[in-house]
Amino acid sequence: MPSPSAEPSALPPSAAPxxxxxxxxxxxxxxxxxxxxxxxxxxxxxxxxxxxxGGWPCRALxxxxxxxxxxxxxxxxxxxxxxxxxxxxxxxxxxxPWVPHGPGLQQLGLPARQLIxxxxxxxxxxxxxxxxxxxxxxxxxxxxxxxxxxxxxxxxLQVSAQGNDGLVLLFRPRAAxxxxxxxxxxLLVQHxxxxxxxxxxLKRRGPPHDSELRLPSVPGTLDAVITPRLRALGRxxxxxxxxxxxxxxxxPSRSERxxxxxx
Numbered sequence: 001m002p003s004p005s006a007e008p009s010a011l012p013p014s015a016a017p018x019x020x021x022x023x024x025x026x027x028x029x030x031x032x033x034x035x036x037x038x039x040x041x042x043x044x045x046x047x048x049x050x051x052x053x054g055g056w057p058c059r060a061l062x063x064x065x066x067x068x069x070x071x072x073x074x075x076x077x078x079x080x081x082x083x084x085x086x087x088x089x090x091x092x093x094x095x096x097p098w099v100p101h102g103p104g105l106q107q108l109g110l111p112a113r114q115l116i117x118x119x120x121x122x123x124x125x126x127x128x129x130x131x132x133x134x135x136x137x138x139x140x141x142x143x144x145x146x147x148x149x150x151x152x153x154x155x156x157l158q159v160s161a162q163g164n165d166g167l168v169l170l171f172r173p174r175a176a177x178x179x180x181x182x183x184x185x186x187l188l189v190q191h192x193x194x195x196x197x198x199x200x201x202l203k204r205r206g207p208p209h210d211s212e213l214r215l216p217s218v219p220g221t222l223d224a225v226i227t228p229r230l231r232a233l234g235r236x237x238x239x240x241x242x243x244x245x246x247x248x249x250x251x252p253s254r255s256e257r258x259x260x261x262x263x
Contacts, residue, residue, distance in 0.1 A: 046213050085109060096117070142167065147173050151181065196217060
C-alpha cells in the first residue's frame, strides 16, 4: 500500500497537479488579484498599474475617501468619465455637495443630457436613491456622496452592485478609513500644492500598497494658462521640508534692527 505522503493530496501546492482552469482561477495573496468583472481604465497609468485588472472595477463598490467633499472627485475621474459619456452611457450624481456646474462638466466632456442629478439631503434618501439606481443598472457610472453610511448599508449596496454593469463610486470622509467596509477597493485622496493628487490604496484585492501615488493634475482648463511658477507651488510652501525651514527661520540681525527702530 502506498504511503500517505505519496498521495497527490499531500503534495505541496506548487507541485500539485492542478488542472489549468483551476490553476488560472487561483489567487495568491502576494499577487494583485484578477478582476471579477469588467474594468474601465482610470486614465492614470501609475494608478492602473496598481489596480486589479488595470482600472476601476464594475460589479463592485469603490470608496474614495477625502478630507472635504467636492475637493478631488472631478480631477480624479476626469480621464475616465468622458469615455463613458462618449459611449452613450449616463452618469448619475446622488447628493453632490455642490450644484453641478453644467458648463464646467461640458468642458470635461460630460454633456448635460447624459447627467442624472438626484438632489437628496438626508442620508436615508441618498442610500435609497443609490440602491434604486444600482438595481436598475441604468448608468455607466454612479457617483454617490454618503458621509454617514453604516457598514450594513454599504453591504447592501455592495450586494446590489454585483449585478450592475457600471461603475459605483462612493465618496466618504477621511475618518471613514477606520471603519469596516465591504468595498473591494478603497482609496484615500489628498492634494499637494504642486497640482498633484496624492493617492493611497487602503484596500485592494492583492498585497498591501504602502507607498503613495502622485498623479499630476491641473484642474479644468488651467493647464493652458498656468505659469511654471504656479506649477511649482510646492517649492514655496511649508509642505516642502526646504520651504518649511525657510519659512520658520528668523533673521536675528533683522529682528534686532526693528527693535532698535521701535526704541
